[in-house]
Amino acid sequence: MKANYLTHDSIWSIPFKDYHSESLKSTITVRDAILCQAQSVGAATHLLHSWTLNGKFSIAKAYHWFRQAKPILVWAPALHHQFIIPSHRVLTTLALQPKLATLDNLTRKGIYIVNRCILCKSSLETYDHLFSTCSFTQKIWHGIHTWLALTDRSVNPVAELHWCTTRKRSRHWKNGWLKSSIAATSYQIWHERNSRIFQGLEHTEAQLLHLIRVNVCTRILHRVPSAVYEQAIQRLNFS
Structure with missing residues (x-):
């Protein structure tokens, strides 16, 4: 990733290209969603740090942020x-x-x-x-x-x-x-x-x-x- 795509750019600035791999395209899509909500790279970085648990990244916390919470169906x-x-x-x-x-x-x-x-x-x-x-x-x-x-x-x-x-x-x-x-x-x-x-x-x-x-x-x-x-x-x- 660093050798081929991030030589002169960071993950926060790399543009979306059709020739990118599917995994990189997905990463950039997620990045854009975070930036759209956070409005700045600093705020986005702070948000990522909030998704940690005991010093490790928590997929569950990130998932709950991305998904649309719905009311519990009591029935x-x-x-x-x-x-x-x-x-x-x-x-x-x-x-x-x-x-x-x-x-x-x-x-x-x-x-x-x-x-x-x-x-x-x-x-x-x-x-x-x-x-x-x-x-x-x-x-x-x-x-x-x-x-x-x-x-x-x-x-x-x-x-x-x-x-x-x-x-x-x-x-x-x-x-x-x-x-x-x-x-x-x-x-x-x-x-x-x-x-x-x-x-x-x-x-x-x-x-x-x-x-x-x-x-x-x-x-x-x-x-x-x-x-x-x-x-x-x-x-x-x-x-």
Whole structure:
């Protein structure tokens, strides 16, 4: 490096050239990002010294400086449960951030489509509406709450998952039943929305509730401990 590139320049002044090696190009890119933030070589050098730990350079400190810190997702641990079907986990994670291609998200990206909820056909499709306030969605959530024997519960998936993480008996199989039901419901709401838009297929609330229960029960009964298997069958009302 010194013999070929830094004979007359320092790492702070060497210009970017197309013939440079990939490692040098990456180093210069990182250097420019530091200089842009620090505004001077002296300040950049001081910043580099702050990334040391016990006299040694700390990659972790540099990484935390470069990355964009994001808020902690308090509901995320609730989705890492063996009773949750993997595809339901992935979809629910995308839905709760929210990163799904809802019509309002598409509009923000410059894709203009007539925005109307395909489920209730009376409101704009937004994340909050689709998964919480839509009249069709609320009937699904209330049906699931009845099955779970829960009363006066929120129909907001984020609030529900956060509530799961604060329960005292978070490792009990019934808590896993609740988490699995939340993920399965979110998945089926999105799946029903897509079925109506792209395939012209509509299902009633009763049909979706039955499908959610079958998916959740099948998953639980394949993974629940044998000691509580009979209890689970009776409580789930599944045969």
